[in-house]
Amino acid sequence: MKALQKIHSRFVPLPMENIDTDQIIPARFLKATTREGFGKNLFRDWRYINNDESMPKNDFALNQSQYTGEILVAGKNFGCGSSREHAAWSLLDYGFNAVVSSFFADIFKNNALNNGVLPVTVSDNFLQEIFQQGNESTLTINVEAQTITIDATGASSHFEINPYKKTCLLNGYDDIDFLLSKKELISEFEKSTKE
């Protein structure tokens, strides 16, 4: 996993609530056996008419050239639905390194963090403040300070992140390395629970 310390970028707004993982990456694209290449199918059925890449839906933010950047800003309950990590892989592969929302589904949040995509939870009011910014507007996310700032207005908000996960993110550590280092302890645990 690559380290993530700071993001300074424009953002893509998706002001809908309950964006589920079937919208982020429809099930028919889950047939790959690697983690790469999912970005082209991100929000596939919201991006194209009849699944046809030559017919983009012009009213969808990902198809509007004025919206760009490494940050996706979405309505509450983002990532609800299935446990498919492909949702996080497709966001990352497309070029998003953070998702900002006022509420995230649990499994998505874990999956995102395990892939170095930062879920940033802000208040409903702060989320609306971001949506009201023009398309040239930029955001700055500072992982160490746990802050997200609307650069044009200077408005800033604190976000929560588990201290362990924060260390992982700042340094690019992953959980599997950590668990591998615990194998002896886990073996002892197994012995102690055998009656």
Next chain:
Amino acid sequence: MGKTLFDKIWDKHVVETINNGPSVLYIDRHFIHEVTSPQAFKGIEQRGVSLFRPKQTIATADHNVPTLNQHLPIKDELSRMQVEQLIENCEKHGVELYGLGHPYQGIVHVIGPELGITQPGMTIVCGDSHTSTHGAFGTIAFGIGTSEVEMVFASQCVLQTKPKTMRINIEGALQKGVVSKDIILYIIAKISSSGATGYFVEYAGSTIRSLSMEARMTICNMSIEMGARGGMIAPDETCFEYIKGRAFAPKGESWNESINKWSQLYSDSDAIFDSEININAADIQPMITYGTNPGLGIAINGNIPRTENIVDEGERNNIIKALKYMGLESGASLLGMPVQHIFIGSCTNSRIEDLREVAALVKGKKKNSSVHVMIVPGSQQVAKQVHAEGLDQIFAEAGFQVRQAGCSACLGMNEDKIPAGEYCISTSNRNFEGRQGAGARTLLASPLTAAAAAITGVVTDIRAMI
């Protein structure tokens, strides 16, 4: 202070808790399937490590498999490759696989319980959000991502932050025609598709106690649809009776020991939950969804909410968008609306009891000529039982198509899809846009409500038929 059922099981499985961080949680049983495991196998291979406890992982192929002609090679190349990759990975890493053609093959959340692999007090994970199903046996069971599948491969543990606890108490007798699917659809409609996010739910009360194991599984299955990490029910006689004699159930002396141990698994009377909800069973009616998340459900004889009356702007826009996708009107009733497809199957409602209920209702009747009806048993064993009981005959006479075991039309990943713009009453768990195929319109309901519509061709109040 007493402990909750959740805490009792959780505490027994914590290897270590990281300071200000998650816990290292030991996993007793790990189920895998072809879709969310290949990258995890690749991951441990790249790290040069082997599976830590391969005997605690059980595999099956369900999401991608066709439900007709399973003896032939899978036509779709990518699906075939994914299933072949699973076979190869299981062979290479010593994992037991109940693949296509095996008598134990089926939907992962159907086969675990029916084989007696799922047992009270266990921690169970699978790269699939409906792993919550296994909670019906008094287990901590939850869905995980592929990175976490890799963690279990590497260490038989996952890193988890302890969730908050919620208890949902349901008391009293159910109305005629109301079944467990209606209970869970009612709860989700009441608290919304994110109403239990951050919580692990225990379902309790006299109504829950009166349900069979298969009915309990339907409820726990859909816990994720209200955002919960998982759902669970304290094991009791009904549970022990269900497990007894199954292929992997404890036998002989070990059975008695297990019963003693399992009998301790309940929330103490003075245990405190972070949240409690009380529901009167008599208030629950047959349910149906009208929108594009499982929280958008109504009583079958109710009306879709009037969007102009919804105060919250986000919620209003959400429902307007959903109704547009569904081709439905604000304020309308669904009763009498024609549907084109009926899907009876999925990890929510594809067990023998579901199919018996359907058969009892449709026996001697014929489906409406305008609907296509698909019955997909959850496993090879369920399919075998359907045949043994002659239910397949009843279905054939009714004009229903009985297919082979798999996830089928629940998720639009295999050949079974609903065409764009058409309506399907489905016993599955999700009505998201495109879930059953691009543009498909899903109405979630119980097997009884689905069967009633199969006969009439329109959305029907089951209470008028029984």
